[in-house]
Amino acid sequence: MPEWDAFDLELADSMTDLTPPEQTLRAVTPWRDAVRRIVLGLCLTCFTLSFWYLQYVLPAIGAVELYLGFRTLRRTNSWFRAGWIISACKAILLYCNLLLLATPFSGKWSAALPVLSSVLTFFLFLFLRQGLRQAASSIAQTPKRDPALWACLWYLVLMALALFWPQPGFGVFAVMVYAFCRIVKALLAAAAELEDWGYTVRAAPVRTRARQLRRLFFASLLALVLLASLASNHLAIDGAPVEQTSESAETAGIRTRLAALGFPAEQLGQLPETELESLAEADACCFEAYTPSEHPNQANVPFEVTFTTVYVRLAERTIRTYHFFSLPEETPRTVWQNQITVYTNSDEQRPRDITGQLRWTSDGTAMAADLPLELAEELTYFGSTQYSCQAAFSFPFHTADRQGWAAFTTDLREDWFGMHSSIYYEQQPYKSFYPWTPLSNAASRRAWADSVCSLEPFQIDP
Amino acid sequence: MSDAELLEQLQSAPADGMEALLAKYGPLLRYVIGGILRDPQDAEDCFSEVSLSLWQKLDGYDAGRGALTAYLTAAARNTALNHWKARQRREAHLTEPAVEPAHQNTPEAELLRRERAERLKAVLGRLGERDRQLFYRKYYYLQSISQIAAEMGLTERAAEGRLYRLRQQLRQELGGDKDA
Numbered sequence: 001m002p003e004w005d006a007f008d009l010e011l012a013d014s015m016t017d018l019t020p021p022e023q024t025l026r027a028v029t030p031w032r033d034a035v036r037r038i039v040l041g042l043c044l045t046c047f048t049l050s051f052w053y054l055q056y057v058l059p060a061i062g063a064v065e066l067y068l069g070f071r072t073l074r075r076t077n078s079w080f081r082a083g084w085i086i087s088a089c090k091a092i093l094l095y096c097n098l099l100l101l102a103t104p105f106s107g108k109w110s111a112a113l114p115v116l117s118s119v120l121t122f123f124l125f126l127f128l129r130q131g132l133r134q135a136a137s138s139i140a141q142t143p144k145r146d147p148a149l150w151a152c153l154w155y156l157v158l159m160a161l162a163l164f165w166p167q168p169g170f171g172v173f174a175v176m177v178y179a180f181c182r183i184v185k186a187l188l189a190a191a192a193e194l195e196d197w198g199y200t201v202r203a204a205p206v207r208t209r210a211r212q213l214r215r216l217f218f219a220s221l222l223a224l225v226l227l228a229s230l231a232s233n234h235l236a237i238d239g240a241p242v243e244q245t246s247e248s249a250e251t252a253g254i255r256t257r258l259a260a261l262g263f264p265a266e267q268l269g270q271l272p273e274t275e276l277e278s279l280a281e282a283d284a285c286c287f288e289a290y291t292p293s294e295h296p297n298q299a300n301v302p303f304e305v306t307f308t309t310v311y312v313r314l315a316e317r318t319i320r321t322y323h324f325f326s327l328p329e330e331t332p333r334t335v336w337q338n339q340i341t342v343y344t345n346s347d348e349q350r351p352r353d354i355t356g357q358l359r360w361t362s363d364g365t366a367m368a369a370d371l372p373l374e375l376a377e378e379l380t381y382f383g384s385t386q387y388s389c390q391a392a393f394s395f396p397f398h399t400a401d402r403q404g405w406a407a408f409t410t411d412l413r414e415d416w417f418g419m420h421s422s423i424y425y426e427q428q429p430y431k432s433f434y435p436w437t438p439l440s441n442a443a444s445r446r447a448w449a450d451s452v453c454s455l456e457p458f459q460i461d462p
Numbered sequence: 463m464s465d466a467e468l469l470e471q472l473q474s475a476p477a478d479g480m481e482a483l484l485a486k487y488g489p490l491l492r493y494v495i496g497g498i499l500r501d502p503q504d505a506e507d508c509f510s511e512v513s514l515s516l517w518q519k520l521d522g523y524d525a526g527r528g529a530l531t532a533y534l535t536a537a538a539r540n541t542a543l544n545h546w547k548a549r550q551r552r553e554a555h556l557t558e559p560a561v562e563p564a565h566q567n568t569p570e571a572e573l574l575r576r577e578r579a580e581r582l583k584a585v586l587g588r589l590g591e592r593d594r595q596l597f598y599r600k601y602y603y604l605q606s607i608s609q610i611a612a613e614m615g616l617t618e619r620a621a622e623g624r625l626y627r628l629r630q631q632l633r634q635e636l637g638g639d640k641d642a
Contacts, residue, residue, distance in 0.1 A: 008601070020602055025529070
């Protein structure tokens with residue numbers, strides 16, 4: 001104590017009469033903080049609570065605590081040093097996994113990473129046990145019981161249960177909870193054994209404070225996850241300004257004829273020249289405009305989209321169906337993933353010439369982009385095939401007049417007297433932002449419209 | 463073996479009881495001594511002294527006044543501190559024979575020390591657990607900054623900074639040497 005001045009010496013002298021309180025006596029050890037962190041870390045990483053994002057938060061806290069705990073003990077013996085390295089790997093793995101979950105690339109690794117992480121956790125249990133035994137034997141102590149070994153074994157039981165029953169029923173879940181309780185009990189017993197001989201443990205110096213390291217880990221993880229999540233959930237759309245070229249006489253003629261057949265003018269104005277050319281043979285047209293709030297069956301629709309469904313007859317039994325949709329200006333711009341799904345008549349009628357367009361105005365310029373529609377088919381309860389066209393997209397930021405359309409052509413079977421089609425417009429709720437999930441697999445908010453068009457006479461069925 | 467059983471054994475079979483006591487609390491005693499006396503030989507001598515002193519005086523331990531660990535910690539700490547002071551005096555005597563001892567055990571000095579201890583106790587009672595631990599480690603266990611930092615998961619610089627602020631706070635509340 002050569003650097004001490006008189007004040008320090010007086011303080012030290014006065015302390016002779018002040019025996020530390022019980023709490024401080026228990027806290028002043030070289031191992032208590034470290035082992036408390038390891039026990040907490042192992043408890044948090046060996047069990048998963050899949051609600052309120054706890055499946056991501058708790059393992060992250062656990063991984064950091066494990067690292068901090070083993071970091072302190074790393075100079076005591078080689079087992080703790082190995083545990084320190086494994087815990088660092090586990091923390092890095094978890095960091096990457098949590099980051100990956102914010103992106104569409106997580107699918108490839110989603111099964112492998114938890115398994116790898118569990119294996120690392122098992123090694124941490126094992127190395128903790130070996131480290132404790134070696135630390136005890138270094139001062140000729142032989143622990144009478146071996147609670148850390150029991151913790152290892154119970155963790156193996158937990159791993160086996162999770163492997164064979166990934167969706168556990170109540171019975172398996174109860175066994176899992178029991179195994180977890182035994183692990184906690186065994187770890188606490190292992191920590192309690194240190195009360196006798198743990199003072200021989202050597203705490204290793206650190207370059208970064210535990211609190212700083214924790215903050216760095218969580219702040220950077222949160223920032224990166226947020227960025228990756230925001231970037232992944234905004235689906236890129238290749239937009240281009242709508243060209244205002246003069247229309248050919250032929251297209252102008254088609255446009256005039258369609259307007260005369262009853263194609264709504266506003267929606268007709270959205271169709272590009274190439275699309276109009278495909279309607280050259282049109283001889284009848286009918287439509288239905290549909291605003292959810294005006295429809296008695298959809299009073300609880302969470303947001304409004306104005307739909308207009310237009311049926312155009314191209315031949316006796318060939319109909320081209322258009323679904324136009326338009327978002328009101330008050331729809332928040334913070335809704336990122338949008339998806340439309342257009343259903344056609346069921347019963348083996350495969351739609352063709354599927355096409356669509358997104359339109360919006362950006363800084364006063366009308367923009368358009370192709371709607372990435374994909375055809376999907378699924379079996380109905382009745383054994384027939386239901387076709388649908390689906391597209392996921394995001395409108396660019398700071399845009400107005402967000403609208404679009406999707407179209408397909410159907411050749412109706414002889415025994416059908418009409419055409420039925422529906423459109424679902426889905427929006428991503430904020431809770432589906434993380435982990436990244438395509439809207440087709442996630443819970444969503446939806447608005448819809450459906451209508452039936454009869455062939456004879458060619459009109460919307462009331 | 464619980465503390466009560468240990469004390470019972472010390473009464474009935476002192477030699478076995480002492481062996482059991484040192485087996486259970488030897489690491490604690492060495493830990494406390496090692497924080498004060500860095501030289502391994504000094505620490506070992508001190509450990510022997512503490513063991514002997516316990517052998518002679520453990521009868522005086524009153525379980526009603528505090529835990530056995532507190533008693534043992536105080537015994538180890540005070541013996542090690544005396545060792546350290548004795549060594550310092552020897553070294554000072556060899557190099558600077560004219561220097562006066564810093565603290566004299568006069569009744570007035572003892573009274574002042576007790577008063578200061580009372581005020582210190584009140585101040586410590588107001589500290590958070592982490593700061594209190596830091597303070598005890600530094601001024602009771604007399605541990606080095608490197609040991610304190612490592613065991614509390616701090617860098618040496620952070621531990622020094624925290625201790626400096628704590629010391630300033632205590633100086634303000636207790637009234638200490640303003641030049642230091």
